[in-house]
Amino acid sequence: MEGLLTYEFLQRAFIAGIFVAVACAFLSVFLILKRDSMIGHGLAHVTFAGVALGLFLNILPLATALGVAVLTALLIMRIKERAGLYGDTAIAIFSSVGFAVGILFATLAQSMNVNIFAYLFGEILAIELLEVWISIGLAGVIIGTMIFHFRKFMYITFDRESARVSGIKVRSLETLLTVLTAVTVVLAMKLVGIILVSALIVIPGAAGLQVATHFKQALFLSVIVAVSSVVGGMLIAFYLDFPASGTIVLFSFFLFGIFYFFRKEKRML
Amino acid sequence: MASTANDSQVMIQVKDVWFNYGRGPVLKEVSFDIRHGDFLAIIGPNGSGKTTLLKVILGLLKPSRGRIQIMGKDLNEFSQWQKIGYVPQKATHIDPSFPVSAREVVSMGLLSSKKSSRMNKEEEKSYIQRALRMVGMEEVKNRRIGMLSGGQQQRIFIARAIVNQPHILFLDEPTTGVDAETQGHFYDMLGYINKKQEITVVLITHEIGILNKHVNRVACLNQRLTYHGSHAEFCQSKTFKKWLAEGHHVISHQH
Numbered sequence: 069m070e071g072l073l074t075y076e077f078l079q080r081a082f083i084a085g086i087f088v089a090v091a092c093a094f095l096s097v098f099l100i101l102k103r104d105s106m107i108g109h110g111l112a113h114v115t116f117a118g119v120a121l122g123l124f125l126n127i128l129p130l131a132t133a134l135g136v137a138v139l140t141a142l143l144i145m146r147i148k149e150r151a152g153l154y155g156d157t158a159i160a161i162f163s164s165v166g167f168a169v170g171i172l173f174a175t176l177a178q179s180m181n182v183n184i185f186a187y188l189f190g191e192i193l194a195i196e197l198l199e200v201w202i203s204i205g206l207a208g209v210i211i212g213t214m215i216f217h218f219r220k221f222m223y224i225t226f227d228r229e230s231a232r233v234s235g236i237k238v239r240s241l242e243t244l245l246t247v248l249t250a251v252t253v254v255l256a257m258k259l260v261g262i263i264l265v266s267a268l269i270v271i272p273g274a275a276g277l278q279v280a281t282h283f284k285q286a287l288f289l290s291v292i293v294a295v296s297s298v299v300g301g302m303l304i305a306f307y308l309d310f311p312a313s314g315t316i317v318l319f320s321f322f323l324f325g326i327f328y329f330f331r332k333e334k335r336m337l
Numbered sequence: 338m339a340s341t342a343n344d345s346q347v348m349i350q351v352k353d354v355w356f357n358y359g360r361g362p363v364l365k366e367v368s369f370d371i372r373h374g375d376f377l378a379i380i381g382p383n384g385s386g387k388t389t390l391l392k393v394i395l396g397l398l399k400p401s402r403g404r405i406q407i408m409g410k411d412l413n414e415f416s417q418w419q420k421i422g423y424v425p426q427k428a429t430h431i432d433p434s435f436p437v438s439a440r441e442v443v444s445m446g447l448l449s450s451k452k453s454s455r456m457n458k459e460e461e462k463s464y465i466q467r468a469l470r471m472v473g474m475e476e477v478k479n480r481r482i483g484m485l486s487g488g489q490q491q492r493i494f495i496a497r498a499i500v501n502q503p504h505i506l507f508l509d510e511p512t513t514g515v516d517a518e519t520q521g522h523f524y525d526m527l528g529y530i531n532k533k534q535e536i537t538v539v540l541i542t543h544e545i546g547i548l549n550k551h552v553n554r555v556a557c558l559n560q561r562l563t564y565h566g567s568h569a570e571f572c573q574s575k576t577f578k579k580w581l582a583e584g585h586h587v588i589s590h591q592h
């Protein structure tokens with residue numbers, strides 16, 4: 069293990085990975101309870117358009133991806149409010165259109181090289197120093213915000229109307245949560261790639277929710293699963309020379325299976 | 338009723354309120370006052386606009402006409418929401434697998450308090466403990482909310498609504514699906530909250546059986562307010578006699 073961490077690139081990957089995993093874990097619980105778990109999947113695909121735009125304009129793809137993801141997330145939120153039940157239709161439309169735009173830009177950029185594939189399938193072990201710092205910084209802000217507001221987020225998720233009557237600024241907090249989700253999706257994309265983001269945004273919370281009896285416990289278990297998946301997945305990938313992204317997701321699914329098996333009662337997935 | 342100088346103080350004033358969801362009006366020309374110390378029952382059949390009226394009073398819906406004042410302030414200027422306790426109609430239709438303990442549900446009520454940011458863990462604990470004791474739910478505080486019975490959940494939601502020591506407590510159909518005996522205990526608890534804690538109570542229901550001994554004012558709603566007055570007068574009123582004639586079942590609570 070000690071020898072392992074002397075590899076600088078691995079060290080970076082671990083640190084960035086753990087931060088992003090914790091951010092994903094917190095959001096995971098809220099998104100599942102809000103019946104919004106597909107938002108990660110949808111935004112990840114839209115993010116592809118952002119990445120391709122960055123490559124096309126030759127600016128940091130992480131930056132364009134963040135911009136596109138945040139704007140789309142806010143737009144989807146608006147549509148969901150208006151359309152009510154048909155919100156998932158909005159996600160489905162945006163994710164495919166976003167991906168289509170991505171393909172277009174990427175082709176225009178004539179850079180259909182490894183770069184695109186790195187975004188599609190993750191490149192955590194090749195993450196650059198600047199991106200490490202951006203990831204740690206943003207994930208740190210997300211984690212801090214979630215910890216600071218978690219009780220209010222819990223309240224609006226559980227009983228939105230009463231939260232409003234309590235004088236809580238429900239709309240602002242929902243917007244904040246939407247922005248945090250978009251940023252987390254982009255960060256997770258660096259870790260496991262566009263295709264597998266939704267796994268990291270859904271599986272940890274789903275595992276925690278199998279057994280939790282109170283809210284803090286659900287958050288705590290989600291964090292444990294997310295961090296173990298990232299660390300465990302990367303170690304296995306390193307030793308067995310597997311692709312990191314796929315191994316992380318499979319390992320998290322394995323942990324989910326354990327929680328599912330040991331749950332005391334039937335719950336929603 | 339403990340009679341204090343505050344007895345005549347108007348807590349809520351509803352003036353000529355109209356509301357529609359887009360089609361025809363659901364509320365027409367509704368006007369009434371709620372006074373400090375009242376235990377008011379708002380009764381009306383399903384779909385008569387009771388929940389809508391409550392949501393309008395609480396600022397969740399905007400009336401198309403009319404005015405609401407809470408504690409002397411216009412609704413959009415009112416900001417002391419910690420003084421308002423609310424138990425919504427759907428309180429017992431919560432997602433049973435939602436991972437919150439009863440204690441955590443009660444703690445949500447403290448978030449409305451401006452003082453909560455300055456409240457330390459010990460103070461918070463004692464507020465929560467006190468609210469749980471008042472509804473008799475201390476033993477189940479660490480259970481997940483979905484594991485409790487409907488009646489127990491309802492009490493936990495009341496504990497959440499009173500944890501901040503509000504001045505007025507609104508309950509929307511709190512006894513739906515609760516058996517008659519439990520309802521009796523439930524009303525006694527509300528009576529205690531009303532008299533001993535001096536919290537104004539507003540109870541909304543479609544069951545005429547709500548007219549328990551603790552209620553001192555009655556309002557009947559069917560889009561319009563068809564009756565508003567004291568409990569005693571209500572039992573003499575035409576509305577009540579008409580309801581009895583129509584076969585509404587009155588559960589007796591004269592112990």
Ligand SMILES: Nc1ncnc2c1ncn2[C@@H]1O[C@H](COP(=O)(O)OP(=O)(O)O)[C@@H](O)[C@H]1O
Nearest residue numbers: 358363381382383384385386387388389390543
């Ligand atoms: N969100 C809504 N949109 C449209 N119509 C509604 C909505 N909520 C209630 N209504 C209608 O308004 C009327 C009053 O409803 P409500 O206030 O819930 O009655 P109550 O609580 O007395 O049963 C009903 O006819 C109902 O169908």
Ligand SMILES: [Mg+2]
Nearest residue numbers: 387388426510
């Ligand atoms: Mg109703």
